[in-house]
Amino acid sequence: MASTVTTISSTINVNFPKFGESLSNVGEFQANFKKIYNSFGILGKEVNNYLNDAIKKDDANDFGGNVIKSAVLQNHSYRVNDLGSVDNGLVTINYREGAYHKCNINSGYYTFNFVNWSQQNTLSKIRLEIYNQSTATTSTSFIGFSGKVRYYGTLTSQVSLTGNSSIFYDVWTVDSGNTISIKPLGSLSTIEPTYYSGGGGSGGGGGGPLPTITSVIPGLFGSIGYEGITIIGTNFVAGTYVKVNNIAITTSTGSPTQITFTSAPNIPGTPVSVEVITSNGSTSTVVYYYDNSGGGGGDGGGTE
Amino acid sequence: MASTITFYSNLIDINYPVVGQDNDTQGFRDNFSAIQSAFAVASSELSNLQDNGVKLTETNDFNYNTIKNVTLQNTSELVKNRNISTISTSNAYVSLDYTEGSYHKCNLTVNPSGTGTLSFSIVNWPASGNYGRMFLELYANSTSTTTVSILGNTKIIGFNTGSIAFNQTSSIFYELWTIDNGTNIYGTLSN
Numbered sequence: 501m502a503s504t505v506t507t508i509s510s511t512i513n514v515n516f517p518k519f520g521e522s523l524s525n526v527g528e529f530q531a532n533f534k535k536i537y538n539s540f541g542i543l544g545k546e547v548n549n550y551l552n553d554a555i556k557k558d559d560a561n562d563f564g565g566n567v568i569k570s571a572v573l574q575n576h577s578y579r580v581n582d583l584g585s586v587d588n589g590l591v592t593i594n595y596r597e598g599a600y601h602k603c604n605i606n607s608g609y610y611t612f613n614f615v616n617w618s619q620q621n622t623l624s625k626i627r628l629e630i631y632n633q634s635t636a637t638t639s640t641s642f643i644g645f646s647g648k649v650r651y652y653g654t655l656t657s658q659v660s661l662t663g664n665s666s667i668f669y670d671v672w673t674v675d676s677g678n679t680i681s682i683k684p685l686g687s688l689s690t691i692e693p694t695y696y697s698g699g700g701g702s703g704g705g706g707g708g709p710l711p712t713i714t715s716v717i718p719g720l721f722g723s724i725g726y727e728g729i730t731i732i733g734t735n736f737v738a739g740t741y742v743k744v745n746n747i748a749i750t751t752s753t754g755s756p757t758q759i760t761f762t763s764a765p766n767i768p769g770t771p772v773s774v775e776v777i778t779s780n781g782s783t784s785t786v787v788y789y790y791d792n793s794g795g796g797g798g799d800g801g802g803t804e
Numbered sequence: 805m806a807s808t809i810t811f812y813s814n815l816i817d818i819n820y821p822v823v824g825q826d827n828d829t830q831g832f833r834d835n836f837s838a839i840q841s842a843f844a845v846a847s848s849e850l851s852n853l854q855d856n857g858v859k860l861t862e863t864n865d866f867n868y869n870t871i872k873n874v875t876l877q878n879t880s881e882l883v884k885n886r887n888i889s890t891i892s893t894s895n896a897y898v899s900l901d902y903t904e905g906s907y908h909k910c911n912l913t914v915n916p917s918g919t920g921t922l923s924f925s926i927v928n929w930p931a932s933g934n935y936g937r938m939f940l941e942l943y944a945n946s947t948s949t950t951t952v953s954i955l956g957n958t959k960i961i962g963f964n965t966g967s968i969a970f971n972q973t974s975s976i977f978y979e980l981w982t983i984d985n986g987t988n989i990y991g992t993l994s995n
Contacts, residue, residue: 530818530820533820533835537816540809540810540812540816547809547849556857556858556869557858558856558867559856562872563872563875564873565874567876568877568879571878571880573881573906574882574906575928575930576881577936578935579934580935582933582983596872598935627935686992688959
């Protein structure tokens, strides 16, 4: 936007007073002083706008979501959000707090929930470092992610790490968190994370009957987690495994008609898919979480 | 910071000189003084903006200040290219400066009879508490075995040894990062 200072200042009568004329025309003096006065008023307002809104190299700049485009970045870095030690349960990762998030865990169930992603149709990406602060030789944790998650690479909820080692994930979204993509980068553990890849892939036909799910008990999962969950169904042949929210999980017992596992914490109202996978194919259902944290009634739905 | 130009320009007496009376010439001097002061402030504030304001037509050094809540479009990262021909029978060391680019591409001229290790040290990582990430592409011009390592407390996911040997006329890629000014460097390696 062009400055408008000169719209007034250009009308200042620079030829007044004329040489040899009387100085009795005081009105022209006043007019010129007024134009100078008003020009400074406009100048002050315009400079003030710049001082308030201009990008400054010597200060932090909040762009309010506006775009910087066609730039080459050099010697740039990203803010680290060090959460320190986190408790079992839900761990909230706030995108606004940094592009690299680190938290320290022990054994237990941890479900990561991401909030405040950037707006729709923009890529927002973080790196997540989960550090096992246990000094035990091997510490097993169950790591899950809340929301509609798409995974790349091999991922399992159960992660066994040596003490004082980290596992890394890249997490990103292009639709403000409606769908979250997660890619595990691996760990610095001296042992590989334990993977439960199970038997055959989902949807394939192995010649035998497809598995079925008759019911999931309980039909609503408590948001605190750590519940014993039982899947009742049929055709759970040898090698059957379970994915919850598309992550292969550890099941504790199994039979051709029954599988049990322990639920992870999650946000009340969150739907998660429970999928049984056999060499003959897969079947799934959706289960909702309700609030059993003592803070109010449940708000989940039923199974599909 | 608000502008103070008008603090001085408001001192201009726009009703001076007064019609029909003998006006003291001090009034002129007072007005000229206010005008001069307003110009001085305007000059100072504009100079500040010229020195510290971001310009679209030149490189801008933010001196590690924060840019937040921004969407980047059509941005890229600076690449540092270099040729290295010191791989011989003795070990060699190469320093990579983070401030020169976040993608370093090194073309390695390999001595076929060389047995030394080419070690890279990365300097000028971002300050602790900031996440700095560098891509390192190494291209060897020979199928002779080339051994490279990243100096410092470096842990490459999936590799227990600090040195990597490769023998291909193609590139291998490191992605290296730190959040503590390079005290600990983590990385992945793909080839």
